[in-house]
Amino acid sequence: MSSATATAPNYELIQQDGLDTGLLEVSMGPHHPSTHGVFRMDVKLDGETVVDLSPVFGYLHRNHEKLAENMSYLGSMPFTDRLDYFNSMTNNWAYALAAEKLVEIEVPERAEYLRVIMAELTRLVNHLSLVGFFVNDLGALGTPLLYAFREREKILDLFEQASGARMMCNYFRFGGLRNDVPEGWLDRAREVVDRFPVFLDEYEKLLCENEIILSRTQGVGNLSRDLAISAGITGPMLRASGERYDLRKVDRYGIYDRFQFRVPYSDGDVGDCYDRFIVRMLEMRESIGILKQALDGIEHGPVLGNAPKVFKPKPAEVYGRVEAPKGELGFYLIADGTPKPYRYRVRPPSLINLTVLRDMCLGQKVADAVIILGSIDIVLGEVDR
Amino acid sequence: MSPDLVRDILIATVPLMVIFPTLFAFTTWLERKALARIQNRIGPNKVGVPLTRYGGRFSLFGLGQPLADGIKMLFKENIVPRDADRLFHLLAPILALIPAMLVLCFLPIEFPWTESLLPVQAFLLDGAVIFFFAITGLNTLAIFMAGWASRNKYSLLGGMRAIAQMVSYEIPLVLSAVVVVMMVGSLNAAEIANAQAGWNWFVFTPWGLAAFVIFFIASLAETNRSPFDLPEAESEIIAGYFTEYSGFKFALFFLGEYIAMFAISGLAVTLFLGGGAGPGIATLPWLSAMWFIAKIFALIAVMIWLRGTLPRLRVDQLMGFAWKFLLPLSILNILVAGFAHFIPQENIVSKVAVWVVSLGILYMAAKGLNQLNRPNVRPRDYKYAE
Amino acid sequence: MAAPGQSQRPTAGGSHGVSERSHEPVLQQFPEAEWDEAAGAIIAPLGQARALAEWLLGQGVDYCSNVTGVDYLEREVKEKVTGEDGKVETVTRTEPGRMDVVYHLYSMRKQTGPLVLKQRTGREHPQVQSLTPVWRSCELQEREVYDLFGVDFTGHPDQRRILMWDEFEGHPMRKDYTEPFDYEWEPTPHDEILDKHQRGKVIV
Numbered sequence: 001m002s003s004a005t006a007t008a009p010n011y012e013l014i015q016q017d018g019l020d021t022g023l024l025e026v027s028m029g030p031h032h033p034s035t036h037g038v039f040r041m042d043v044k045l046d047g048e049t050v051v052d053l054s055p056v057f058g059y060l061h062r063n064h065e066k067l068a069e070n071m072s073y074l075g076s077m078p079f080t081d082r083l084d085y086f087n088s089m090t091n092n093w094a095y096a097l098a099a100e101k102l103v104e105i106e107v108p109e110r111a112e113y114l115r116v117i118m119a120e121l122t123r124l125v126n127h128l129s130l131v132g133f134f135v136n137d138l139g140a141l142g143t144p145l146l147y148a149f150r151e152r153e154k155i156l157d158l159f160e161q162a163s164g165a166r167m168m169c170n171y172f173r174f175g176g177l178r179n180d181v182p183e184g185w186l187d188r189a190r191e192v193v194d195r196f197p198v199f200l201d202e203y204e205k206l207l208c209e210n211e212i213i214l215s216r217t218q219g220v221g222n223l224s225r226d227l228a229i230s231a232g233i234t235g236p237m238l239r240a241s242g243e244r245y246d247l248r249k250v251d252r253y254g255i256y257d258r259f260q261f262r263v264p265y266s267d268g269d270v271g272d273c274y275d276r277f278i279v280r281m282l283e284m285r286e287s288i289g290i291l292k293q294a295l296d297g298i299e300h301g302p303v304l305g306n307a308p309k310v311f312k313p314k315p316a317e318v319y320g321r322v323e324a325p326k327g328e329l330g331f332y333l334i335a336d337g338t339p340k341p342y343r344y345r346v347r348p349p350s351l352i353n354l355t356v357l358r359d360m361c362l363g364q365k366v367a368d369a370v371i372i373l374g375s376i377d378i379v380l381g382e383v384d385r
Numbered sequence: 386m387s388p389d390l391v392r393d394i395l396i397a398t399v400p401l402m403v404i405f406p407t408l409f410a411f412t413t414w415l416e417r418k419a420l421a422r423i424q425n426r427i428g429p430n431k432v433g434v435p436l437t438r439y440g441g442r443f444s445l446f447g448l449g450q451p452l453a454d455g456i457k458m459l460f461k462e463n464i465v466p467r468d469a470d471r472l473f474h475l476l477a478p479i480l481a482l483i484p485a486m487l488v489l490c491f492l493p494i495e496f497p498w499t500e501s502l503l504p505v506q507a508f509l510l511d512g513a514v515i516f517f518f519a520i521t522g523l524n525t526l527a528i529f530m531a532g533w534a535s536r537n538k539y540s541l542l543g544g545m546r547a548i549a550q551m552v553s554y555e556i557p558l559v560l561s562a563v564v565v566v567m568m569v570g571s572l573n574a575a576e577i578a579n580a581q582a583g584w585n586w587f588v589f590t591p592w593g594l595a596a597f598v599i600f601f602i603a604s605l606a607e608t609n610r611s612p613f614d615l616p617e618a619e620s621e622i623i624a625g626y627f628t629e630y631s632g633f634k635f636a637l638f639f640l641g642e643y644i645a646m647f648a649i650s651g652l653a654v655t656l657f658l659g660g661g662a663g664p665g666i667a668t669l670p671w672l673s674a675m676w677f678i679a680k681i682f683a684l685i686a687v688m689i690w691l692r693g694t695l696p697r698l699r700v701d702q703l704m705g706f707a708w709k710f711l712l713p714l715s716i717l718n719i720l721v722a723g724f725a726h727f728i729p730q731e732n733i734v735s736k737v738a739v740w741v742v743s744l745g746i747l748y749m750a751a752k753g754l755n756q757l758n759r760p761n762v763r764p765r766d767y768k769y770a771e
Numbered sequence: 772m773a774a775p776g777q778s779q780r781p782t783a784g785g786s787h788g789v790s791e792r793s794h795e796p797v798l799q800q801f802p803e804a805e806w807d808e809a810a811g812a813i814i815a816p817l818g819q820a821r822a823l824a825e826w827l828l829g830q831g832v833d834y835c836s837n838v839t840g841v842d843y844l845e846r847e848v849k850e851k852v853t854g855e856d857g858k859v860e861t862v863t864r865t866e867p868g869r870m871d872v873v874y875h876l877y878s879m880r881k882q883t884g885p886l887v888l889k890q891r892t893g894r895e896h897p898q899v900q901s902l903t904p905v906w907r908s909c910e911l912q913e914r915e916v917y918d919l920f921g922v923d924f925t926g927h928p929d930q931r932r933i934l935m936w937d938e939f940e941g942h943p944m945r946k947d948y949t950e951p952f953d954y955e956w957e958p959t960p961h962d963e964i965l966d967k968h969q970r971g972k973v974i975v
Contacts, residue, residue, distance in 0.1 A: 024538060024541075024542075025538075026538045026539070026542070045542075048542075048546075048700050048701075057933075057934070058932075058933060058934040058935060058936070061934040061935070063943055063944075065944065066943060066944055135696060138696035138697060139611065139612065139614070139695075139696040139697025140694070140695060140696040140697075141420070141424075141611065141692065141693065142424055143423055143424045143693050143694065146424045146425050146426065147424075147425060150425060208764060209764050210695075210696070211762070212612060212695055212696050212697070212698060213696055214762045214763070214764070215702055215759055215762045216696065216697075216698070216699055216702070218762055227907070229833050229834055229879055230833065230906055230907040230908070231907040231908050231910075232834060232835055232836060232906065232907070232908020232909075233908075234836075243879060244770035245834075245879050245882070246770075249770075250882050262769035262770065262771060263769065263770045263771075264767050264768070264769050264770075265767070265768055265769070265770055266765075266767055266768070267766075267767070267768045268765070274765070275765070275767075278765070278767060279767065282767060282769075315809070316809075316810075317810045317811070317812075317887075319836075319837065319875050319885060319887075321836070328836065330836060330837055330875070332837055332839055332873070332875070334841060342841075343839070343841045345837070345839040347836060347837040347839075347875075351911055351912075352908050352911065352912070354911065355907060355908060355910055355911050356907075365699055365700060365701065366542070367615075367697075367699050367700065368699070384934060
């Protein structure tokens with residue numbers, strides 16, 4: 001069996017006689033252009049090589065879990081938007097899924113289709129932000145970022161038309177959705193989806209074979225498959241390390257078993273930043289396929305099932321999880337018969353994915369530490385809750 | 386100090402002190418606009434005719450922006466970290482600016498300033514090319530002073546990277562200029578420019594083309610421009626060696642960087658692109674100055690274009706690129722130049738043959754070195770699970 | 772209730788995708804473990820949690836998805852008990868306070884799960900065995916349980932506060948945690964500030 005604690009590579013600091021050498025301790029502090037939020041890394045450098053790294057977070061801790069213990073079940077739905085603030089629809093769906101397991105509510109067909117459409121659009125939004133910011137961290141001063149955000153704006157417009165807000169959508173309810181999409185929304189969504197592959201092709205042609213990107217991301221931040229499984233990594237990061245585990249295929253929640261789609265993964269045991277980047281690009285293509293099938297198959301109908309007026313589930317425990325774009329987002333709810341949850345726990349993919357940050361960064365240069373952090377794709381709202 | 390000498394000095398230097406900072410202002414505007422268009426944005430388009438009420442209506446594509454920026458920088462508070470070394474913190478931007486300005490004076494731009502339309506050139510220095518390279522080395526010292534005196538670990542990292550980068554890229558820079566000096570047989574900048582009169586520019590020869598490309602890449606590294614902007618890498622060390630600078634000192638650094646860009650582009654134009662040569666200078670002699678500045682701007686435009694397009698190299702890759710790729714190539718280039726010079730080229734067939742053979746040797750050397758340095762960098766295939 | 776062709780709606784208790792009797796082998800191997808039917812969880816025996824975890828790892832359960840803590844205060848439970856003579860009476864008993872550490876375990880190799888494992892401990896000086904040497908994903912999550920609940924994990928390689936700042940006193944997620952008046956001056960209120968807080972006047 002693989003050892004649980006990974007060992008750092010053999011690194012010796014050469015002490016020369018008569019020279020008073022020391023390690024440079026830099027705190028890449030909470031205010032930094034590239035740490036994706038208020039996140040701190042205390043790195044010890046020998047020249048440019050990282051000798052030790054310890055991540056510090058908690059700057060955005062709002063104790064979301066305790067807040068939810070004092071609120072009704074539905075009342076904490078808007079708060080789930082703020083967890084991973086890029087993918088609010090997916091957070092909503094994970095919570096709705098967990099709550100629907102507590103009480104048997106049937107979700108109508110149209111709501112299920114719309115849920116899948118929203119979730120896949122969210123996946124596109126997230127991966128767009130990731131590829132944009134990743135190449136931005138590499139140093140291309142924002143050009144790929146703004147190209148990616150051009151597409152993201154179109155999708156955020158769709159979200160605004162459907163739910164009233166671009167990012168904090170608060171769209172899902174227990175048993176369906178809050179309201180139906182307006183007229184013409186499906187046609188507009190279809191237009192966006194049809195024109196998306198053009199952007200993907202252009203992006204791939206410009207970036208994926210660029211020699212500077214290749215040489216800066218290949219071999220950087222290797223994550224072996226055993227360590228990834230043991231450390232609980234999920235999502236595209238796991239699939240880039242070689243394990244094909246996608247909750248949409250394993251758990252088949254929602255109506256995902258009706259759609260034909262493939263799950264890209266990397267076969268070599270390398271799992272470096274380049275793999276994660278390309279796996280996300282390929283996942284975007286698969287999401288386009290799912291979206292086309294969903295937009296074809298959707299029919300008219302109600303969007304909200306018969307949820308009880310007062311959501312007061314019988315005492316039970318449930319763990320509901322979805323494949324968020326960043327990994328496995330799970331909600332663990334303990335109900336005790338009152339309208340408020342007894343225990344409400346969010347399993348944040350970004351936090352668990354950070355377990356291996358130190359292992360991946362040791363021995364690399366300080367510039368690589370920033371890129372590795374960018375390729376893990378964290379959002380501080382989720383790490384700190 | 387005869388009054389004639391004083392007059393000559395003033396005529397030679399003051400126009401340069403006036404023209405190039407104006408060009409610098411225009412270049413900042415051009416850079417912001419060009420980068421914005423590359424990035425699918427617009428760029429500054431609000432500030433128009435400065436200091437008037439009509440600044441909004443006649444926005445002039447944002448041409449008043451550099452003036453607004455200059456005024457802003459003048460009025461910013463001058464913050465120095467508490468434990469920083471105040472003297473060197475102040476000296477560093479000045480020391481970054483002076484060599485660049487000094488080099489500008491020695492470029493062979495023929496400004497016709499006197500009534501009798503006699504061109505008055507700046508100091509005719511016999512070893513101008515050596516002087517250029519010696520003086521641009523001072524820039525390294527200034528950047529290290531800035532990094533050390535700021536008492537900030539990010540600045541220190543930036544300063545260290547800057548020294549490593551600039552010192553190692555000076556060698557390909559010098560070696561690619563050596564080829565031209567070898568061909569002309571003199572270090573005098575004016576003579577090199579005149580040897581390319583008409584259309585005999587050195588960039589139109591095989592060894593000159595390769596040397597120009599190497600010189601241009603090394604000059605990007607010398608002036609810390611993308612993709613070699615590691616010392617001022619924004620995503621890792623925030624602003625590198627000028628993190629702790631604000632206000633007028635930052636403006637001086639900025640000015641120094643752009644003037645250095647002008648100076649090195651001017652050197653490239655002198656060595657490879659024919660100096661002031663261009664159509665129409667026989668009839669209108671002052672057109673040669675226009676051509677010179679136009680060629681400098683062409684090179685600056687390429688630098689801006691590269692900035693908006695390429696990501697950044699990492700420090701060890703940067704050093705590997707200089708020492709293991711550019712250096713052998715530039716030495717090989719000298720040999721190829723000798724070969725191309727001594728083969729007789731009477732007819733068109735032998736000329737084409739010399740071109741093909743020289744470029745072939747250099748291309749294969751480049752490929753071989755690339756393969757040697759980074760053998761397994763290539764796109765990969767991915768699998769799909771159902 | 773589920774239409775044909777729709778995915779299975781799992782029952783509350785959460786054993787989705789796993790056969791109903793998947794906890795039988797565990798109980799056979801470790802007879803002191805208990806099976807909590809209501810929660811669908813295996814309660815690890817005292818002191819054998821790590822052995823149990825290592826045995827599970829050997830069985831292919833290689834992915835620990837979620838580690839969390841739950842705090843149960845001491846409370847009175849009314850139960851209906853049938854006496855010997857057939858009369859139904861209501862009996863009140865006090866259930867002691869406890870803290871649970873809940874692990875949700877999956878197997879990526881066999882793509883099954885979840886298997887819920889619980890470790891129980893008391894509320895004063897709560898201490899359990901750390902499962903970080905078995906599954907690395909427990910590392911940060913157990914730190915969070917230590918930080919927010921105060922549970923001491925023996926054998927954890929790096930047990931320190933993760934979300935609150937290092938000098939913070941108190942464990943916010945406990946059910947009897949009272950918020951301080953001023954976080955930096957007095958992290959844990961006492962005397963009259965605690966009194967005022969408990970009377971409902973939070974701001975002095």
